[in-house]
Amino acid sequence: MVVPEGFVLPPWYLLVPLLVVFFGTATLLWTLEPPVTDRTVLAFAPWMMIGATAHVLYRLEVYPDAAAVLFASPGVYLVTATVGGLVWILGAFLEAGGLQRSKDRFLGIVGVVFFATSVLALLVESWNSGAFQPFWPVVAVVATGVVTALVWLALGLWFTDVAAVTGATGALVVFGHALDGISTAVGYDVLGASEEVPLSRLILEAGGALPTAEYVGAGWLFVVVKIVLAVVVLSLFKAYVEEEPTQARFLLALIAAVGLGPGVHNVLLFAVT
Incomplete structure (x- = not known):
């Protein structure tokens, strides 16, 4: 066995749109060529943790059956990377329009909010089940x-x-x-x-x-x-x-x-x- 246990690909009707959006986001970022600094990498740190948290929620079976497979591995990391990339792009446009001081700051703040929300949901679920x-x-x-x-x-x-x-x-x-x-x-x-x-x-x-x-x-x-x-x-x-x-x-x-x-x-x- 060369892949981790629990490796589940979404069905084609979910996987294909997900890949289209993912590669579309990657292409737009490639075109914009935003600089990647230490601040950028640190701003992405919460997004690295969001995917992990979302996958733990999947293992606790909290998602609706129709969407649950998107939060299995590796789908959850594609979803997280796509959303993070889109937020980074939005931050770049907001910065260009003078509505945000820094796209990295915007990316980090949104990431922290998403991560804190997902962890709170996880803790509530485990506390209610007595498993904390x-x-x-x-x-x-x-x-x-x-x-x-x-x-x-x-x-x-x-x-x-x-x-x-x-x-x-x-x-x-x-x-x-x-x-x-x-x-x-x-x-x-x-x-x-x-x-x-x-x-x-x-x-x-x-x-x-x-x-x-x-x-x-x-x-x-x-x-x-x-x-x-x-x-x-x-x-x-x-x-x-x-x-x-x-x-x-x-x-x-x-x-x-x-x-x-x-x-x-x-x-x-x-x-x-």
């Missing part, structure tokens, strides 16, 4: 903050140019992948959760086969792999960011989303189930 268990998810988030700070401090001391060039975008990449790694480790070692992604499952199984598994569990290897990969990617992207900052930061934003989205999904899912 926040302790270990909070531990995972706090540990991620500490690990990210230490990794970024080390990167700033020993690879100062990498940290300086990649900036807040690089920090988000480290945080996102650290959250994915730590939340996965907590779920696997403490909460008894299974891993849906085949490659991640192989790494966890490798960690479980080591002599250290008896004392510190299997998840630590996955955490190390995620953080090392994030740092290596930032090192490889340093020159690219200097030469093509818009393209490079856009790709780094996608890399951050690959970590932050699953990490937030883990944290929220563990909190409400």
Whole structure:
């Protein structure tokens, strides 16, 4: 099996319009060529988390049957990316018309509102069902903050140019992948959760086969792999960011989303189930 468990494509009559709108939005953004800065990437951070939250709501079966498949994986990420792109485009037009000071600010504010609303809906649903268990998810988030700070401090001391060039975008990449790694480790070692992604499952199984598994569990290897990969990617992207900052930061934003989205999904899912 090469795709994650739960991978469900929408039926063609939903998938085709979704892809048309998605590629239409991408084409318009390509035409407008808005600059991608650290502020832009941070403004997209809530959107990376919205998709994860919407997918957790799908797993709790809160959507109507006719629309539920749009919030399965990977449809939910296409929907989120499309809406986020459209909001970014709207922000660009509002900025050009003098109605908004910054399209990035508009994008971030709308994203925060959407994310807060979806999290509130999730918490209400879990509270009503009596399934709200926040302790270990909070531990995972706090540990991620500490690990990210230490990794970024080390990167700033020993690879100062990498940290300086990649900036807040690089920090988000480290945080996102650290959250994915730590939340996965907590779920696997403490909460008894299974891993849906085949490659991640192989790494966890490798960690479980080591002599250290008896004392510190299997998840630590996955955490190390995620953080090392994030740092290596930032090192490889340093020159690219200097030469093509818009393209490079856009790709780094996608890399951050690959970590932050699953990490937030883990944290929220563990909190409400």
